[in-house]
Amino acid sequence: MAAAILGNQKMLSPLEKLQTGPPLLPMLVEGQSFIDAQDECSVTEFCKKYGMPDRIIQEIFIPMAKALDFIDPDRLSMTVVLTAMNRFINETDGSQTAFLDGNQPDRLCQPMVEHIKRLGGDVRLGAVVEEVVLRPDGFVDYLSMRGGEKFRADEYVSAMPVDVLKRLLPQQWSIMPFFRQLDHLEGIPVINIHLWFDRKLRNIDALCFSRSPLLSVQLGRLRGPRMQTKFEFAEASIQTTARCIGMCWG
């Protein structure tokens, strides 16, 4: 990985690499403690603080921030970028891109369901939580499900998106300091469009991280005689996505 970065002269000049390398050295030497300490710093602030050239932000950190979190570098914590970079550099296969050899429900979700069932668990689809109902002592009494079922368990773990969790949070909990931390989290709208072509448009799998203000990632993947192209739009609205698709297809 390091050799590839040093060898490639098309993206960054040797001088720009020299200006970029030193601020990243503490990441390699001090590791996670340095990385965690950058959490209050946005990517843009970090670059400016250490005198990295603007082109680094344009060429490297805009696509990287969009790819990692669908937002621009002035809103992303440097900890996120450094964590990813550290893994890319330190792990032999850290920077490899891999694609599932099929659709997600069959190739990813179903094996997970089977594993959970083998261990005695169960997975229920379409089971929508409508309300978290509390006992008088403030602990969960039951989950009120769509359709009227009252669901009780020994432990409750929420993996719902943060915006949904905020909406469903019982009023009694919303003033507790632990849950007040949710106020700082907000969801980022992302739209994902898959286009399937009846023939190959080109002969290699490709993944592009984009600097465009809208488009975040474009994946072009060969699947047998067909080709799949996937666009991911960062911070998207229907209108902007439609405009961007229009631009892509002339």
Ligand SMILES: Cc1cc2nc3c(=O)[nH]c(=O)nc-3n(C[C@H](O)[C@H](O)[C@H](O)COP(=O)(O)OP(=O)(O)OC[C@H]3O[C@@H](n4cnc5c(N)ncnc54)[C@H](O)[C@@H]3O)c2cc1C
């Ligand atoms: C366009 C796009 C591309 C991505 N590409 C990649 C990638 O290439 N590689 C990668 O590693 N990651 C990728 N990610 C990130 C990855 O998809 C997410 O990090 C991951 O899916 C998050 O999983 P999760 O279980 O936390 O949340 P989610 O997958 O969002 O799951 C939340 C679940 O909560 C359910 N839910 C919502 N409300 C309720 C309710 N009231 N009751 C019950 N259930 C409810 C939802 O139905 C959903 O199933 C991508 C994300 C996006 C948006």
